[in-house]
Amino acid sequence: MEGAPGSSILCKAKEVRILNQKPLLIRHAKQLVTLAGSSDKPLCGQEMNDLKIIEDGSVWIENGVIQKVGKDEEIIKHYLHRLAEADTIDATGRLVTPGLIDPHTHLVYAGSRENEFEMRLKGATYMEIMNAGGGIHATTRATRQADHAQLFTESKRRLDQFLLHGVTTVEAKSGYGLTLEHEIKQLEVAQALNEKHEVDVVSTFMGAHAVPAEYREDPDRYVDKVITGMIPEVARRGLAEFNDVFCERGVFTPEQSRRILEAGLEYGLKPKIHADEIEPYGGAELAAAVDCVSADHLLKASDEGIQAMTEKGVVGVLLPGTAFFLMAEVASGRKMIDAGVPVALSTDCNPGSSPTVSLPLIMNLGCLKMGMTPAEVLAAVTINAAHAICRGHEIGSIEQGKKADLVIFDVPNYMSLSYFYGVNHVHTVIKNGKVVVENQVKRSGADA
Ligand SMILES: N=CN[C@@H](CCC(=O)O)C(=O)O
Ligand SMILES: [Zn+2]
Numbered sequence: 118m119e120g121a122p123g124s125s126i127l128c129k130a131k132e133v134r135i136l137n138q139k140p141l142l143i144r145h146a147k148q149l150v151t152l153a154g155s156s157d158k159p160l161c162g163q164e165m166n167d168l169k170i171i172e173d174g175s176v177w178i179e180n181g182v183i184q185k186v187g188k189d190e191e192i193i194k195h196y197l198h199r200l201a202e203a204d205t206i207d208a209t210g211r212l213v214t215p216g217l218i219d220p221h222t223h224l225v226y227a228g229s230r231e232n233e234f235e236m237r238l239k240g241a242t243y244m245e246i247m248n249a250g251g252g253i254h255a256t257t258r259a260t261r262q263a264d265h266a267q268l269f270t271e272s273k274r275r276l277d278q279f280l281l282h283g284v285t286t287v288e289a290k291s292g293y294g295l296t297l298e299h300e301i302k303q304l305e306v307a308q309a310l311n312e313k314h315e316v317d318v319v320s321t322f323m324g325a326h327a328v329p330a331e332y333r334e335d336p337d338r339y340v341d342k343v344i345t346g347m348i349p350e351v352a353r354r355g356l357a358e359f360n361d362v363f364c365e366r367g368v369f370t371p372e373q374s375r376r377i378l379e380a381g382l383e384y385g386l387k388p389k390i391h392a393d394e395i396e397p398y399g400g401a402e403l404a405a406a407v408d409c410v411s412a413d414h415l416l417k418a419s420d421e422g423i424q425a426m427t428e429k430g431v432v433g434v435l436l437p438g439t440a441f442f443l444m445a446e447v448a449s450g451r452k453m454i455d456a457g458v459p460v461a462l463s464t465d466c467n468p469g470s471s472p473t474v475s476l477p478l479i480m481n482l483g484c485l486k487m488g489m490t491p492a493e494v495l496a497a498v499t500i501n502a503a504h505a506i507c508r509g510h511e512i513g514s515i516e517q518g519k520k521a522d523l524v525i526f527d528v529p530n531y532m533s534l535s536y537f538y539g540v541n542h543v544h545t546v547i548k549n550g551k552v553v554v555e556n557q558v559k560r561s562g563a564d565a
Pocket of ligand 2: 222391
């Protein structure tokens with residue numbers, strides 16, 4: 118999980134406004150996957166196969182921003198008079214992509230649930246464990262007990278691991294607090310990570326992740342609490358940008374989910390939904406009806422729901438690692454792309470149903486289990502993932518004016534990323550124009 122031996126995270130403090138940064142020139146990428154031209158809307162259908170690749174590509178970066186992208190000879194001609202100023206990285210023979218984006222994680226939590234993994238291997242289901250007081254409830258107990266410092270330390274470790282796998286932006290949900298105090302604590306930790314860590318963290322409030330044990334007899338009372346107590350306060354403190362709900366039988370009904378999402382909208386929180394994960398429950402339809410930015414999971418989404426999402430342009434965030442880990446059928450990525458849903462992929466990093474940070478492994482699973490092409494999975498973790506968190510204008514592609522978040526992979530082409538599976542191919546990660554990860558085996562002179 119820590120990346121290859123010798124991998125290291127090099128830079129410690131995030132600079133939000135970057136001025137007077139030494140230029141960085143990346144030269145001679147065998148393939149420079151730009152994904153340019155889709156900042157306004159996500160890629161759909163066949164468009165997801167057109168990665169806008171430049172062979173022998175180079176990029177000039179300055180002050181944390183991409184300044185110019187093109188064939189090496191074109192970039193060199195343009196910046197000839199300034200070449201001596203720049204730090205140069207030779208990417209000969211390598212693949213360069215936009216920094217990977219994970220649009221659905223439960224990053225901030227305490228503890229782990231390997232005991233439940235064993236229970237599931239012996240036959241218990243995810244929902245049985247949750248209904249017996251484990252699952253999300255177990256992590257809620259651990260997260261309530263943890264203070265800021267513990268939560269920060271545990272979550273930072275995961276964020277480091279994300280970065281080592283080439284991920285430069287993650288969305289992070291609350292939802293293991295389930296009281297105002299503890300939801301705020303989780304969101305404050307996410308905010309602190311965003312400020313202090315190289316990776317950008319985009320926050321989602323998910324007070325409606327589960328009905329806490331103390332409200333089991335009267336779930337509507339908890340829904341009221343989320344609507345009247347939590348959403349206004351989270352919005353007032355500016356702690357989240359999105360509002361998410363777990364719409365599933367035994368958790369929140371479509372009616373309760375709609376109330377929660379509409380209440381969030383009144384306070385400026387953009388809606389997202391965990392939809393149709395375990396059984397068909399009208400989640401995809403609800404996502405379209407309330408104009409969710411994304412509907413996530415969708416293993417059991419109905420054809421009507423998928424059609425409604427296509428019509429509204431709701432991004433389908435698919436989580437094949439979760440199905441893999443729960444030993445369930447995956448969502449049909451192929452069917453959704455063919456139906457015109459803009460598809461993104463994510464780890465769903467969480468302690469119960471997807472304890473991973475490897476977005477590249479999720480790309481492998483997208484191909485092997487969902488019938489997506491290597492090009493589609495790369496679009497799904499870059500530009501489409503950016504749109505799933507309303508960042509299409511800032512990140513997700515390599516083009517002039519965007520944040521200089523890029524990854525150099527030690528493979529010659531994008532197909533290799535999905536072909537070699539379970540391997541960390543990250544060579545270098547560049548965040549805001551600075552090298553923050555260099556991944557190499559350190560050898561003594563004699564063995565080198
Ligand atoms: N499905 C609901 N929530 C998480 C799992 C959370 C947990 O099990 O702790 C998910 O997206 O998979
Ligand atoms: Zn989730």
